[in-house]
Amino acid sequence: MASVSSDVLLPHKWDAAHAAKLSEPERLLYRSNLLGSDLRITNFGGGNTSAKVFQKDLLTGNEAEVLWVKGSGGDVGSMKLDGFSTLYMEKLRALKDLYRGPDHEDEMVGYLPHCTFNLNPRAASIDTPLHAYINKPHVDHMHPDAVIAIAASKDSKAMTQEVFGGDIGWLPWKRPGYELGLMLEKYFNENPDSKGVVLESHGLFTWGDSAEECYSVTIDIINKAIAWFATKTAGVTAFGGAKHQSLDTSQRRAIASTLMPRIRSFIDRDERKIGHFTDDPVVLEFVNSQKLQSLAALGTSCPDHFLRTKIRPVIIDLNPAQPDVDGIIAGLSDAFAAYREDYKGYYDRCKRPNSPAMRDPNPVIYLIPGVGMLSFAKDKATARIAGEFYINAINVMRGADTVSTYMGLDEQEAFDIEYWLLEEAKLQRMPKPKSLAGQVAVVTGGAGGIGRASCARLLREGACVVACDIDAEGLETAVSDLQAAFGKDVVRGLPVNVTDEQSVIKLMHDSCAEFGGIDILVSNAGISSAAPIDETSLAVWQRNMDILSTGYFLVSREAFKIMKLQDRAASMVFVASKNGLVASPGASAYCTAKASEIHLARCLALEGAPYGIRVNVVNPDAVLRGSKIWTGEWREQRAKAYDMEPDQLEEHYRKRSMLKLNVLPEDIAEAIYFLASDMAAKSTGNILNVDAGHAPSFTR
Template identity: 45%
Template sequence: MTEKTTATGTIADLLARSNTFGADPRNTNYAGGNTSAKGTDTDPVTGEVTELLWVKGSGGDLGTLTEKGLAVLRLDRVRALESVYPGVEREDEMVAAFDYCLHGTGGAAPSIDTAMHALVDSAHVDHLHPDAGIALATAAEGERLTRECFGEAVVWVPWRRPGFQLGLDIAAIKRENPQAIGCVLGGHGITAWGESSQEAQENSLRIIAEATAFIERTGTDEPFGAHDTSREALAEAERRAKASALFPVIRGLASTDSSMVGHWTDTEAVHEFLAGRKLAQLAELGTSCPDHFLRTKVKPLVLDLPSDASVEDSVARLKELHETYRSDYTAYYERHADADSPAMRGADPAIVLVPGVGMFSFGADKQTARVAGEFYLNAINVMRGAEAISTYAPIEESEKFRIEYWALEEAKLQRKPKPKPLATRVALVTGGGSGIGKATAERLVAEGACVVIADLNLAGAETVAEELGGPDMAVALHADVSDEDAVVAAVADAVLAFGGLDLIVNNAGLSLSKPLLETTAKDWDLQHDVMARGSFLISRETSRVMIDQAMGGDIIYISSKNSVFAGPNNIAYSATKADQAHQVRLLAAELGSHQIRVNGINPDGVVRGSGIFAGGWGASRAKVYGVEEDKLGEFYAQRTLLRREVLPANVANAVFALTAGDLSHTTGLHIPVDAGVAAAFLR
């Protein structure tokens, strides 16, 4: 029966229900599952009342679903597809047929699960991937346990790949079991229904709650086997230190075929799994729910060493296991691929498990890497539940391959926008809370990079990071670049944020404008400690990371035209900038064999937005030149060949030009960004 409500009310109820489900990870995973509602609206062409289906579109997320994320279809046309359905072997063709059933313009593309929602004779239908539900769905005795848990209220549906036939199967179950509120889909998830949005929501949550209670009530205490003390979690400080030491190496291995961003998960649930004696056998079985292994790959790489293994031994073993993993994955692909299969997408692991340390997950951006970890945590929860009440028995490997290399999934990947120039690159910008550093961070994020904003002023750095999109795009760190221990700690924290480092911008600085006889040794030391020593320390510690990654990289020094121009009353600042300029040449020569390019940028007089100029330097320079402080930018512009003021964004543009790929064979270069100061021409 179809609930006769207005379209506006139907959509509002559907979105509210969807957002409620998506707000709680116990109900469904990120971008997993779909919800729908049937209702009526007036056809703008005929003026007739038309029966419609609103259903979450392909790729959407329930927690953030809006009306734009819904596909809207005419129910009479979707139901008519049953008469032309060509059978299971050709059911992928039905997804294209959904396009001929759309109502109106705009909206999301219909997903593979559309048939389930359209064909089930209920006004509201939910298909979710709750951990407790999938635990039942992947238990070896899942059918019996479903009956034991729910009686006749929930019906078991044997595994079938999502598609039109599964929709027909569930529709038949609904007709044949009028007492049922939903079903457990073997190897997959749950589906529930109701004649109102509230009833559907209550039925979905009832299935999840009863499955959860059943597992807790009847399950064993040690579903992962007895605890192995040799693989238990290290103390927090030791755990973080080992994670930061291993992460660049693991990221480099995971990026063998294509560059990846990383995420580290350090939760109790992960460590419980890693310390269980069933770790190896369960990890080898892989995940089951289709949404899981599309993001986590068919199985993880597991380091088979105890928690207290040294970093050196762990690195050596990880490299061995990586080669084995690649061979195994290639063999998996070759076992199941046929002439129509998409090309292998890469043989590197998306999930790496290290006892005592945690889980490392990888993706084409930070969000994807983080979500991959969340999905494997879902898989851990599923394995815990299934092993507690039975034996974990995921779908067959051949079925996993059919979904991982499904033509429909490949088409979805092909529709993704082309990656931005700096996609997958991780940048560290010192002095990133204001001025040139802030502008550089903004440009790098806009071009696809993840950015660590390091600044002595943590509050300023945090503000910039939040403006740039938060933790999936940018993170803030407190960093005194003149303090060796602080630099070591900041680089370790930067590695834990995104998995490693690829692009370093030495920008932190300050300036004191004084003539020689008024310059104290303290003045001299302060300038050199922050810029010369600070750049050296940052370059040294970040180079360790980039060398461990074996992915190459870029180091950019924001030097100054004063590194080659002898300006008045500026001995300490200019000498420090000359030191930085020569560091560029020295490091370019030393790090080239590691494919790390080192270049410099020589700005002049960046007044607007500058933390240095606002902190007193502007007033000092204005006094030297005999101009008003608020006219200093104009003064600098008039002494240039182009008569143009240099802005922070101009320097950021040069950083991008040096690192975006077109200058891939350039190292040891200094680029003037000074609007043309003839006295500073390089020679």
């Protein structure tokens, strides 16, 4: 191996002492998680691992050889033991007698459930035969960038020999499936001393007699490729050198946040999309390069890359030296029409008599010189992962183009994978999207009781949520809790001062940069105060107006601008108060500001209707539990007004209500969800009281 800096190479992470305490299946899991922890080894959901283990057959009591192999749809980096399929090796070998040849290989997938060991419900993947028929107890199949760069080069067979000598073999492109499993078996039987094989335009197979040996072989082979490329490419300018220079970080993010809502207006007519933006240095090097157009047009090579990123990306032809964003926006309609027409041509050229109907013809990956890369998909995780896959593809293109000629996947082969009937069947089995899937919600006052409960309710229905608050510490805690419950992909915490115009503008742009746009605004930031009118200072009056009136105006105005750009149904929900309908003595500033909120919502309902923007109001009353406005003077002031102790207030309000019930943050959140969802698609300008019954607050 050439001498290269150690920080370039993959580290050996195997802990022999730890592994010795594990069972064979647990060692397989340990190996899998180690390999999947580094995107240079394999991408999310890509690759698979296996071990052939002797276990007691529960029916016969005899030892059976069982293949443990990553099941369909799993991720080696994060999977648990239940992510493996288990199959009888004896039955897998017997399948060879049923095989009718390459024209019928897809039918072999239907036999895999009949080979299941111990009634394991985990479905076996299409790659199961690739592991089963290699006569080694431990097998890894990875998608390392350095090896795929070899596999995707014009002279990949010769390069494989040059880099690995006789240690690693080479097989020509073959779509994953039963026939490839037999090809691997034949290769291994003819080359029993080999350590693995490179699959053209696909990836790497390696094997060993133990879990540790297999892991070491995999790491060593990848490091050999990394070191070879480091030597070959030293001093060589990638992608033909730079054609453009990157804009600064703030400019890049500003352009992305401006373009993303407009892009959504063109691509999500049939399925709402969430966006992801990255300006990773790898991406910037590629989008700024001389060869961007020519290489991007070739598409990706590895099937996993291709399935996530589509046949090819779209290039948004921005000139960073003179970034005419308005001109780019004006040209988006024609650019998307051209892409869709090109995709239809690809479909028409390649479709088979039994091909599924053409799917979404819009791009997934968007490359912008000087700015970075956008990716759009049905949810945030899928959009982010698509971007990560394209970064893998960029790394592959860099390596292949520098030492040889990069070769994208043949168009017909790409189509046959994208529209594979087995892939279509998998898509049809996907669960129905949740009611707010593909939508982005911004919740002000997100650190408080109602705000947190609202975030959680919207997240449960599949929305991505931006929780924002002026309370930095409270917001950090709320976001941490929400991310622990729902995942980091779908929750962001952004600071905001709703009384500050620039802070609100930044919030909305940052929300777009994080998720692509805004579909739901929950305007909930609030304070409270109580004092007789003759004791109400101008400062107290103004503070109520600043936060509860001006703040709601600023937040809704900026969200309204973005919702109009997206040209899609959207919703605003104002959290006001029964005090906006019914005056209370000793709280004139608060009541007046809350009334202002309600009337502003009515005005916005009128202006928003032509654009499909609905605006409704939830009026809570006496939501004490978890509420920040009840933690200080307000509680004491209201208790004093009713001549009772502060801890008696909750019971007082319960008894005062017509239904004799306490109102909780979760009750308000449920009303917010209802008004934001399609269940209220024909409601705008309405007020929904959630107060357990307060007759003076009846709206009619």
